[in-house]
Amino acid sequence: MAAERDPGGPAFACDAMCGGLARWLRALGYDATFSPRIDDGELVRQARGEGRILISSDSRLFERRAIRLGEVKSCFLPRGMKMLDQVRFVVSRLGLTVRDPRCMACGGELERVDAAEVGDRVPARSLVWATEFFECRRCGRVFWNGTHWRRIDAVRRAAGEWTAAP
Numbered sequence: 001m002a003a004e005r006d007p008g009g010p011a012f013a014c015d016a017m018c019g020g021l022a023r024w025l026r027a028l029g030y031d032a033t034f035s036p037r038i039d040d041g042e043l044v045r046q047a048r049g050e051g052r053i054l055i056s057s058d059s060r061l062f063e064r065r066a067i068r069l070g071e072v073k074s075c076f077l078p079r080g081m082k083m084l085d086q087v088r089f090v091v092s093r094l095g096l097t098v099r100d101p102r103c104m105a106c107g108g109e110l111e112r113v114d115a116a117e118v119g120d121r122v123p124a125r126s127l128v129w130a131t132e133f134f135e136c137r138r139c140g141r142v143f144w145n146g147t148h149w150r151r152i153d154a155v156r157r158a159a160g161e162w163t164a165a166p
C-alpha cells in the first residue's frame with residue numbers, strides 16, 4: 001500500500017473531465033493533479049503510486065480492480081453538477097478543511113513575497129493597489145490580491161461552511 005502523503009492532508013488525482021474541480025481543490029490548499037489526456041489505466045496507476053484519492057464521474061473507472069479492492073482510494077462525483085457544486089460535494093463528502101491556498105495552475109505551494117521581488121511580473125496598475133503577493137514554488141507564477149482573488153476568497157470562505165455540512 002502506498003505511504004500516506006504529507007500530514008497536511010490528502011492529495012487528489014482528478015480525471016480528465018474534472019480540471020475545474022482540480023483547480024478549486026488547489027485553491028482550497030490541496031495538491032490535485034489533472035491531465036486532459038490521461039487514460040483510465042494511467043490515472044489509476046498514478047493515484048496508487050502517489051497515494052492520491054481518485055476523483056471521477058466515470059462509473060466504468062470504479063469497476064477497476066484496484067478501486068474495487070480499495071487499493072486506490074476514490075470518490076465518485078455524480079454527473080451533471082455545476083463546478084461549485086462539485087467542490088461542495090467533495091469538501092463535505094471528505095470533510096476537507098480549508099488550508100493555505102496552492103497555485104491554481106499547477107498545485108504548487110505558494111510563498112509570500114515582496115512586491116519588489118515580483119514587480120517585473122505584475123501589471124503596473126496592480127502593483128499600485130495590491131498588498132499581498134505570492135509566488136508559486138513549482139511553476140513560478142505570481143499571484144496577488146486582485147479581482148480574481150476576491151472570487152477565490154469567497155469560495156474559500158464558503159468551503160469553510162461546507163466542511164461542516166451533513
Ligand SMILES: [Zn+2]
Pocket residue numbers: 103104105106107108136137138139140141
Ligand atoms: Zn504553480
